Amino acid sequence: DIQMTQSPSSLSASVGDRVTITCRASQSISSYLNWYQQKPGKAPKLLIYAASSLQSGVPSRFSGSGSGTDFTLTISSLQPEDFATYYCQQSYSTPPLWTFGPGTKVDIK
Amino acid sequence: EVQLVESGGGLVKPGGSLRLSCAASGFTFSSYSMNWVRQAPGKGLEWVSSISSSSSYIYYADSVKGRFTISRDNAKNSLYLQMNSLRAEDTAVYYCARGGGEQRKKLDYWGQGTLVTVSS
Numbered sequence: 242d243i244q245m246t247q248s249p250s251s252l253s254a255s256v257g258d259r260v261t262i263t264c265r266a267s268q269s270i271s272s273y274l275n276w277y278q279q280k281p282g283k284a285p286k287l288l289i290y291a292a293s294s295l296q297s298g299v300p301s302r303f304s305g306s307g308s309g310t311d312f313t314l315t316i317s318s319l320q321p322e323d324f325a326t327y328y329c330q331q332s333y334s335t336p337p338l339w340t341f342g343p344g345t346k347v348d349i350k
Numbered sequence: 351e352v353q354l355v356e357s358g359g360g361l362v363k364p365g366g367s368l369r370l371s372c373a374a375s376g377f378t379f380s381s382y383s384m385n386w387v388r389q390a391p392g393k394g395l396e397w398v399s400s401i402s403s404s405s406s407y408i409y410y411a412d413s414v415k416g417r418f419t420i421s422r423d424n425a426k427n428s429l430y431l432q433m434n435s436l437r438a439e440d441t442a443v444y445y446c447a448r449g450g451g452e453q454r455k456k457l458d459y460w461g462q463g464t465l466v467t468v469s470s
Contacts, residue, residue, distance in 0.1 A: 242412075273455060275455075275456050275457070277395075277457070279395075283462075284445055284460035284461060284462055284463055285387075285395065285445070285457070285460055286460070287450075287456055287457060287458050290451060290455075290456040290458075291451075291455075291456075296456075296458065328394065328395055330395070330397075330457070332455035332456065336400075336407070336409045337397075337400050337409055337455075338397070338409065338411065339397040339400075340397065341394055341395040341396065341397065342394075343394050344394045344395075
């Protein structure tokens with residue numbers, strides 16, 4: 242199975258900060274990497290798919306990059322509504338034994 | 351508007367069974383693969399099972415294989431998860447999620463989740 246790791250596990254940031262979260266796969270997954278945002282008590286929300294494609298309706302301050310084993314989610318200017326936990330997920334496996342990273346919690350400094 | 355609404359969660363004893371449902375609306379249900387993803391209290395997300403649009407392909411995480419059965423009824427726009435031989439570690443919020451995109455490789459819509467608690 243493909244294992245996913247994320248760093249950091251948590252971070253504190255201020256409104257307006259540029260935030261970067263890293264995700265690493267245990268083997269090459271090409272660009273089959275998605276990013277989700279989850280707020281407490283709510284369902285996850287898809288932000289980025291195929292490593293760098295912005296899901297419809299998601300603000301342009303969110304961006305993704307990477308391929309192979311190393312990926313990055315960047316929030317260019319953190320907004321109050323962005324404080325949440327972020328998960329990466331690989332969709333490379335066939336059959337789809339998909340796996341999520343452990344999450345990165347972004348909170349207010 | 352795409353909507354996914356789960357139901358069927360609750361408190362069940364270890365070894366018991368439960369059937370979850372997910373009612374879909376706002377899209378052509380029969381054209382999409384569907385998934386169940388769970389989240390234990392205070393923990394991360396775990397993919398549980400996937401079913402293709404016509405039920406031809408079905409997959410499970412090792413943690414539930416042989417105990418859980420995914421199914422769908424395209425005429426009723428509904429997804430199901432039959433959970434048998436439940437264990438304490440199955441306690442979680444269960445989400446249904448649509449497999450979107452051309453290759454159905456992104457979970458683009460999620461339900462609000464239903465809580466399953468396995469405890470004596």
